[in-house]
Amino acid sequence: MGMTVGLSAARPPRSVFVGRDAELAELARVAVRPPALALVEGEAGVGKTRLVRELVRRPELAGRTVLLGCCQPMREPFPYGPVVDLLRDTAPLLSRVAGTLSPIVGALRPLLPELAPLLPPEPPRGDAAAERHKVFRAVRDLLAAYGPVIVVIDDLHWADEGTQDLLRFLMSPPTANLALIAAYRREAYAAGASSVLEAAHRLLSDDNTTLLRLRPLAATDVGVLAAGLLGTREVGQDFAAALHHRTAGIPFVIEEVLREFREMGAEPRSHALDLVDIPVLLRDTMADRLRRLGPAVAAVVHAAAVLDAPATEDDLAVVSGLPPGRVARALTDALTGAVLFEVDTGRYALRHPLARQAVDVSIPSPQRRKLHARAAELLAGRPDRVPVRLAHHYRQAGDIANWVSRTVAAADHATEVSDAALALQVLETALADTALPPRAARTLAVRLSRVAATGIARVSTVDRLRELLRDGLLTGTARGEVRINLGRLLMNQAGRVEEGQGEIEMAVHDLADRPALAARGAAALVLPTFGWRPISSQFAWLEKATKLAAAVPRDDELAMVVHANRLSLLAGTGDPRLRPLLDRLPRSSRSPRVRRQLARAFSNVGDSLAWTGHYPTARSLLQISSTLMAETDVPYLSTLRTGTGLRIDALTGNWGTLDADAAHLIEQAGEMPSLAMDALLALAWVAMARGDRDAAGRYLDSAHAAAQETAPLQIAVSAARVALALARSDVAAAAVGADRALIRVRAKENWVWAADLVPQAVRAFQRAGRDADAVSLADEYAAGVAGTDAPAAAAAEVLVRAYLAADPAQALDGYLQAAAAYAALPQPHTAATVHEAAATAAIALGDPATALSSLTAAVEAYAALGCTRDADRCRRASRRFRPARPRGRKGYGDELSPREREVVDLVAAGRTNRQIADELFLSPRTVEHHVARAMRKLNVASRAEFERD
Structure with missing residues (x-):
């Protein structure tokens, strides 16, 4: 019977075990082949202790005795400390072998008084060397008596000399039936030194020994570990990558960071990691290691922390202020002690960002300022200087003038290279600093508002701009420009349109x-999709913007700003005047500023056309916009293009990668919910088409919350909710939802956006018995879209007339026209559903050829989309219209016919006769006959027995 003793075994694991399966299997292989020796080497926190704990749980070790001991970092360690500790708890084992022990084992009585009654008498004492030899022999004999036994020694690098000699004795030659496993940090040994057991390791055969060097975890393993620690199924790739960068994949550091993260209660997003304080344990550990290594090493490490980038030996000498000779020695000691690492040839840095921060906070403020001043002087003279780093060093050195000028340069440089996120971070950080002079604050505030309007901002950006406007610092032109850009940010990204x-x-x-x-401000109020103000007010703002722009001397960029928004307004309202203006719009420009406005024009017009059903044209315009901005993209504009593309994909049946692409865009949107609205709507549409009503409802709720003041999106959400209510036979909810949505459409004065809503509303009113309201709505809709260039509205108008047709032949003709119109858009799923409606009308007219043709078209469309359930339904319904087999009708006797089997399956699924009739395109009376015959053939007394069968 085996047992495990030792304090380490009593501690439960703190996290999931990940990324070490191969190492664990190798360790288990050696542990069960005594005499054996396994060495586990790795830096602090890499997971050595966890690995040996997991070993104890391996099934291969069942029935074996495992003894665990740990060396302690004491100034004067107790003699043979870890070995004494692991033997002290072996009384159950000792009681079983007490009568068979060699007399020499009595030498352990002074070291193990708790076990003295079970040990042989203590042999006569000799000199110190003899006593030491007796102890060594006694331990060997006792372990041999316990064998086969596995001894685990953790943190071997802290072992006292006596323990080191004892372990060497046990393995040279190896003790029979003993497998020794030792874990240690190589960097804790003096330069050139090695573990006391490595010589013994070389003497054993390959089957009985192993040396495992544990590396930090890969980013994928970090993600798995983080999910386990946070209690979630998974975390995003961005979060895992950011956590890996921050911790270098060292499990101990990951656990400490996520302990702080859990206490914050934050969502696992990459930017939230910036809010995590340096774990106290990590900070104290780093401070202790620097104290042990001495002041020269600390000075070099401080310099590396301040530089915060891989640095040469010369760089460290300049910043630390130490003579080159002392720097060389201190650098060697820092590398040996694994405080600094050579990350590139001749360049050195701390292991990970958290280690750098832990060192940085330990530097006294006066010393830190001097270090930063030297770093700024060093970097300022280099041609490859990084502006943002230089600005940081000047600020930390207290040089305000240079800090301000370098901050402006850093923000401008980040903007030039299209790194809007960095520009926002630099500007927000500076504006939050109370040392910033007022004049500089006004300059940086305007720059922040410009970057925020085109980049993907955060909630903190909005708050910072609002605070600047509120505290009276900004006046005149600066205040006006910041307000315009804040308004654009609120409208475009935050979804707070009225406020913007x-x-x-x-x-x-x-x-x-x-x-x-x-004029730029007035032009921003022209875009039709924003808010619930009537379209007529946006035409009024267009007129005002045009007049203001005319008063400005030649300004090509401004002219394009106003013209781009004019085109967006025409496109969003289905105005036929758009086409010739769009054809004349230049496809490029020599001016980067005009080129950017052209890109915005093509993107916005493409988005507006996607709402009206011009899908191929919209796609081509989005591609032109993307090409124009290939070199200097605008993050907000890029996100808008992606969202519009997803919306088009959902409607046109391009679903291959839609789920993954939408999830990526939602993640990319971050704290700006309206940037995710198109992705959420696209997911809702596809979920509805696939029959997943619950998922569709959730996505619709999210889309509604993301952009409550984006008119076409909200109308589309309302239309989908009405359709869902009808599918659930909740006619009251459908009719009320339609009424409320139509109020908003009438207020907006733009009926072309109601192409999805009006057909669903008409159906809801018909089923609610409000036929007059349905007819009135159809007339109002026809008048509202008259003269517009909006293919989706045109198709919807035909479908509505088919719904309302009093004559079955007119209804069939209307359905066929509508199906063709939707297929031409294309909206293949809508076309398929209309084909089914046409088949129902054809059956009512006794036109089997048209019914078969319509059902065949529906089957093909559904199958192409992957909607197999819908395709199978239509395929089953079409069988009755196919030519009969020449041999005549087959009789089934007491067996169920295929149609009877279909009916029985649907009854077993809980369907009513009416529902079965609708699904199989039969009359309720026919379904009753099928049910009665099936009950007779199966000899059942009730429908409920079908479910049991």
Whole structure:
């Protein structure tokens, strides 16, 4: 019978075990082949202790005795400390072998008084060397008596000399039936030194020994570990990658960071890691290691922490202020002690960002300022200097003037290289600093608002801009421009349209003497998709923007801003005047600024056309926009293009990668919910088409919450909710939802966006017995879309007339026309559903050829989309219209016919006769006959028995 003793075994694991399966299997292989020796080597926190704990749980070790001991970092360790500790708890084992022990084992009585009654008498004492030899022999004999036994020694690098000699004695030659496993940190030994057991390791055969060097975890393993520690099924790849970078994949550091993270209660997103404090245990551990290594090493490590980038020996000498000779020696000691690492040839840094922060906070402030001043002086003279790093060093050195100028340069450089996220971070950090002079704050505030309007901002960006406007620091032109850009940010990204429009209106008033800026503000209020103000008010703002722009001397960029928004307004309202203007729109420009506005024009017009059903044209315009911005993309614009593309994919049946692409866009949107609205709507549409009503409802709720003031999206969400309510036979909810949505459409004065809503509303009103309301709505819709260039609206108008047709032949003709119109858009799933409606009308007219043709078209469309359940339903329904077999009808006797089997299956699934009739395109009376015959053939007394069968 085996047992495990030792304090380490009593501690439960703190996390999932990941990334070490191969090492664990190798360790178990050696442990069961005594005499054996396994060495586990790795830096602090890499998971050595966890590995040997997992070994104890391996099934291969069942029935074996495992003894665990741990060396302690004591100034004067107890003699043979870990060995004494692991033997002290072996009384159960000792009681079984007490009568068979060699007399020499009595030498352990002074070391193990707790076991003295079970040990042989203590042999006569000799000199110190003799006593030491007796102890060694006694331990060997006792372990041999316990054998086969596995001894685990953790943190061997802290072992006292006596323990080291004892372990060497046990393995030279190896003790029979003993497998010794030792874990240690190589860096804890002096330069060139090795573990006391490595010589013994070389003497054993390959089958009886192993040396495992544990490496940090890979990013994928970090993600698995993080999910386990946070209690979630998985974490995002971005979060895992950020955590890996922050911790270098060292499990101990990961666990400490995520302990802090759990206490914060934050969602596992990469940017949230920036809010995590340095774990206290990590900070104390680093401080202790630097104290042990001495002041010269600490000075070099401090310099490396301040530089915060791989540095040469010369760099470290300049920043630390130490003579080159001392730097060389200190650097060697820092590398040996695994405080610094050579990350590139001749370049050194701390292991991970958290280690750097832990060192940085330990540097006294006066010393830190000097170090940063030296670092700034060092980097300023280099041609490859990084502006953001230089700005940081000047700020930490207390050089405010240089800090401000370098911050401006850093933000401009980040903007030039399309790193909007970095530019936002630099500007927000500077504006939050109370040392920033007012004049500089105004300059940086304007820059922040410009970057925020085109990049993907965060909630903190909005808060910072609002605070700047509130505290009275900004006046005149600066205040007006910040308000315009904040308004654009609120409208485009935050989904707070009314609030954003209010900021821009105030800005236009502020900028009465600056027509160029005022024109930009007025133009921003022209875009039709924003808010619930009527379209007529947006045409009024277009007129105002045009007049303001005309008062500005030649400004090609401004002219394109106004013209781009004019085109978006025409496209969003289905105005036929758009086409010739769009054809004349240049496809490029020599001016980067005009080129950017052209890209915005093509993107916005493409988005507007996607809402009206011009899908191929919309795709081509999005591609033109993407090409124009290939070199200097605008993150917000890129996200908008991606979202519009997803919306088009969902409607046109391009579903191959839609789920993954939508999930990526939602993650990318971050704290700006309206950037995810298209992805959420696309997912809802596809879920509805696939018959997953619960998922569709969840996505619709999320889309509604993400952009409550984006008119076409909200109308589309309402249409989908009405359709869901009808599918669930909740006619009251469908009719009320339609009424509420139509109020908003009438207020917006733009019926082309109601192409999805109006057909569903008409169906809801018909089923609610409100036929007059259905007819009135159809007339109102026809008048609202008259003269527009909106293919989706045109198809919807035909479908609505088919729903309302009093004559079955007219209804069939209308369905066939509508199906063709939807197929041409293309909206293949909608076309398929209309084909089914046409088949029902054809059956009612006694037109089997048309019914078969329509059902065949529906089958093909559904099958192409992967909607197999819908395709099978239509395929079954079409069988009755196919030509009969020449041999005549087959009789089934007492067996169920295929049709009877279909009916029985549906009854067993809980369907009513009415539902079965609708699904199989039969009359309820026919279904009753099938049920009665099936009950007779199966000899059952009730429908409920079908379910049991």
